[in-house]
Amino acid sequence: MKTKPRFLKGILGLLLIGVLAACSPAATVQTDTNSASLPVTGATSTSAAYPATTMATSTSAAYPAATMPSASTPTPADTSAASSGGVKYVLVPGKSEASYTVREQLARLNLPTDAVGKTTAVSGQLVLNADGTIDTANSKFTVDASSLATDSGMRDGYVKRNILQTDKFPEIVFVPTAISGLPSPLPQSGDVKYSLTGNLTIRDVTKPVTWDVVGTLTNGVGSGTATTQFTFEDFNLSQPSVPVVLSVVDKINLALKLDIQPASK
Numbered sequence: 001m002k003t004k005p006r007f008l009k010g011i012l013g014l015l016l017i018g019v020l021a022a023c024s025p026a027a028t029v030q031t032d033t034n035s036a037s038l039p040v041t042g043a044t045s046t047s048a049a050y051p052a053t054t055m056a057t058s059t060s061a062a063y064p065a066a067t068m069p070s071a072s073t074p075t076p077a078d079t080s081a082a083s084s085g086g087v088k089y090v091l092v093p094g095k096s097e098a099s100y101t102v103r104e105q106l107a108r109l110n111l112p113t114d115a116v117g118k119t120t121a122v123s124g125q126l127v128l129n130a131d132g133t134i135d136t137a138n139s140k141f142t143v144d145a146s147s148l149a150t151d152s153g154m155r156d157g158y159v160k161r162n163i164l165q166t167d168k169f170p171e172i173v174f175v176p177t178a179i180s181g182l183p184s185p186l187p188q189s190g191d192v193k194y195s196l197t198g199n200l201t202i203r204d205v206t207k208p209v210t211w212d213v214v215g216t217l218t219n220g221v222g223s224g225t226a227t228t229q230f231t232f233e234d235f236n237l238s239q240p241s242v243p244v245v246l247s248v249v250d251k252i253n254l255a256l257k258l259d260i261q262p263a264s265k
Contacts, residue, residue: 132184
């Protein structure tokens, strides 16, 4: 009969240990890790817009349970360049220009001339990973096609209505996917020459193109020109057909004059 109190004491001791373990800080942290109140990750919030080839898909795999970010911590989409050891470059507002050039023969002129449309409504960024590759999920350049203007309002109206159809497709978008010839790490100053490949979207057609880039770096700020060319047919664009235009060369030259700098500047 003397063994019963000891047996009851043993049972009570085990129950006490279980209660203490359930109330410990470590158990609370683990429960918060798996809760449904975690902030949305960058991959989820940007997948509709960008290939998510380089974004993390699992927050729990990226952070240990004891170091989960709070709701105020920026999402991976905001800190991808920093977290990967890379860097983000952005276009300097108002200092970049996009243009197209098409050779045409007008009825009133004896020699062919170039029709040149330009706009400064250009925006975008290029995010480089630590190994020099492009973070395609966070890199994109956009041109406001509806703002392209030449020396002729009649030509501009025709191009917007019949060729680019800017009422339906107001933007031309380029998403870079690969870079070749750019030194890594980038020097703070000096001349650079490289190729930038990616997907160009005009209207509802997306095709891969390669830009040839020549520029200069000065204290980390870059300036230069990127050029590429393609035919009207490549993007299912119709050539101009009006009485005042006798002929148009089936080649479109695109150029981007860029001023680009690290996002921290």
